[in-house]
Amino acid sequence: MNTLHTSPDFALSFRVFQPEPAQPTALVVLLHGVGGSETNLADMAAAISAQAPGTLVVLPRGPLALGPGQFAWFRVAFTPQGPRIEAAEADNSRLALTRFVEQLQLAHGIAPQRTVVAGFSQGGIMSASLGLTAPERLAGFGILSGRILPELEPQLAEPAQLAAVQAFVGHGELDSKLPVVWAERSDKWLTALGVRHQTRLYPIDHGISAAMQADFLAWLNSCIDSSLR
Template sequence: MNPNASFATLQQEPESGLQFRRISVVGEPRARLLLLHGVGGNESNLAALAPHLPKGLEVLLLRAPLQIAPQGFAWFQVNFTANGPVIDAEQADASRVQLLRFIEALPKVPTVIGGFSQGGILSASVGLSAPQLVAGFALLSGRILPELEAHIAAPEALRSLSAFIAHGHHDDKLPPSWAERADAWLQRLQVRHSSHRYDMGHEIVAEEVADLADWLRATLPLE
């Protein structure tokens, strides 16, 4: 548990232009977790996870750069069709590059990036393209973009990376077959990963958060 946390005001990182809120712990953080919301949400959506995460972890809640509603933001535009999601690949890659700049501008501590749905997609894109910047990524009810393939790091660079995959058996937004594809792709890349399925839809449940916390403890120098 992480009870001694405070939720900061919205601020902007100047190098990347991304806005975020910091949930900081008492004392110097041992590691950092970046959390990315899904399409149509905002940085406050995943704040409720913080009290259930390990001690010593600084949590940054990021706001996606594309505004699509008064309080709704996205990392890239997407249309859901009968043949699956159709994305704006240029926007997705621009967001990936912004996130890399954001991480590079921060004080250096061991870092993991994770997110829900579209936020998880971007987390996987960052981890697989720049494993030198993060110890791992968490993909919560998301997928790995096929369009990412040209940006994936060399096999030797991926050896240090760890991944957490979580998906619902009843997800009607991104069916669980996407998690199976992610597992298979990470297996081919020889990326260490922990994969979980839950009795849920396109959402986050308590059991999943507990498993995520365990993975963070195993991945980061926290306790």
């Protein structure tokens, strides 16, 4: 992992997983959860880099600082009635993430059809928010122990655009932070929207198991390879 990049040329601060390919053929952006940092998904970045050495793996930092080494894409309160989000912050982060992905694509000459964005928990929420509102920027998105925000509905892309993007949903059946019903809702919503997707459930709490990561990596490889056909 290299040093943190902070530049006016990019909408978010970020790190690039090393070794960085000289001429990347694909782009994967991995997003951390609330209270985490861009280094949280370094192990997954390493696995992606090993599987596909030509892939540029980028780990951005959420724009909101919650404390030392703790960042978020938006603030959220977990209540008995379910998560309550700061919707304006979520939307601002969605727009920043959309710009950031486009900036990376332009800087490295990588087509949207060779780009995947995925994340854990709140990072998965942001991945879905980008993929469902700007599907033309991606080949696919991954929701790992996350959900799709109901607040997103007025901003969804047209069905014809959504038909071109793919998704992966992985979730723990024992998730105590975001219960598995959120994965079930995501699955139903993606089906209704016509988004091609896989949904996989695992006997774990809130997290990413080895099996979830393996299934995601297999989907990722297929998603990027399908852009060549």
